[in-house]
Amino acid sequence: MTAIIFDLDGTLVDSAPDIQAAANKMLASEGRAPLDLPTVIGFIGNGLPKLVERAMRARDLPMDRHADLSARTLAFYDAESTTRTRPYPGLDEALDTLKAQGFALGICTNKPAAPARDILARFDLARHFEVVIGGDTLPVKKPDPAPLRAAFAALGQDGLFVGDSEVDAETAERAHVPFLLFTEGYRKQPVEALPHLANFSQFNALPDLVAQALTRTAV
Numbered sequence: 534m535t536a537i538i539f540d541l542d543g544t545l546v547d548s549a550p551d552i553q554a555a556a557n558k559m560l561a562s563e564g565r566a567p568l569d570l571p572t573v574i575g576f577i578g579n580g581l582p583k584l585v586e587r588a589m590r591a592r593d594l595p596m597d598r599h600a601d602l603s604a605r606t607l608a609f610y611d612a613e614s615t616t617r618t619r620p621y622p623g624l625d626e627a628l629d630t631l632k633a634q635g636f637a638l639g640i641c642t643n644k645p646a647a648p649a650r651d652i653l654a655r656f657d658l659a660r661h662f663e664v665v666i667g668g669d670t671l672p673v674k675k676p677d678p679a680p681l682r683a684a685f686a687a688l689g690q691d692g693l694f695v696g697d698s699e700v701d702a703e704t705a706e707r708a709h710v711p712f713l714l715f716t717e718g719y720r721k722q723p724v725e726a727l728p729h730l731a732n733f734s735q736f737n738a739l740p741d742l743v744a745q746a747l748t749r750t751a752v
C-alpha cells in the first residue's frame with residue numbers, strides 16, 4: 534500500500550474566507566480596519582500564529598500582544614471555521630477513487646488540528662483520512678519536514694504529498710517526497726517557481742496523476 538498525504542487549506546478546501554473573518558473580528562476588537570481577502574490569502578501558509586503576526590504588522594499592532602491576539606483569533610476561528618469554507622469541486626469522488634484503489638490517505642496541515650478536524654467532519658471528509666497532523670501537533674510546522682514524516686510514519690507507508698503552496702513544495706523537498714501541486718489554492722509564485730513532480734487544477738485529474746507519478750518515481 535502507498536500513502537498519499539494532503540495539505541488542507543487551499544488544497545482540499547477553500548478556507549480563506551473563514552480565516553479572513555476570524556482575523557477581521559480580532560482586528561475589529563482592537564479598533565483596526567479589516568483586511569481584504571487577497572491580503573489574507575497572502576498571509577496563509579505558515580500557520581495561524583504567523584498569520585496573526587502578519588495581520589498585526591499590517592495594522593500596526595504591537596507584537597507584545599501577539600500571544601493574546603493569536604489566542605483570540607483562534608477562538609473566533611474555532612467558533613466559526615466552516616461557514617464560508619468549501620471543498621474544491623470533485624474532491625470527494627477523487628478521494629473515493631484513491632481509497633478504492635487501496636491508497637492510505639492522511640492530512641498534514643499547518644492549520645491547528647482542532648479546526649482542521651471540524652472542517653473535515655463538517656464536509657464528511659474525515660472518513661477518508663487515517664491521520665491528521667495539524668500545525669500544533671508537533672513543536673515544529675511545515676516547511677520543517679517532521680510533520681510530513683510523522684504523517685507517513687502514522688500510516689506506516691511512504692508515498693506522495695499533495696499541496697498548494699511554496700511551504701508544501703519546500704516541505705516535500707526536505708522530506709525527499711514526490712510533490713503534486715494543486716494550482717487553484719494559495720500559492721504566491723508562478724507554478725514553474727515551485728519544485729514539483731506534476732500539477733493539477735481539477736480533482737478529477739488526480740487519480741491518473743497519482744498513477745503516473747508512482748510509475749515515474751517507483752515509490
Ligand SMILES: O=C(O)COP(=O)(O)O
Nearest residue numbers: 541542578580642643644
Ligand atoms: O494554516 C495555514 O497557514 C496553512 O494551512 P495548510 O498547511 O493547510 O495550507
Ligand SMILES: [Mg+2]
Nearest residue numbers: 540542543697
Ligand atoms: Mg495550503
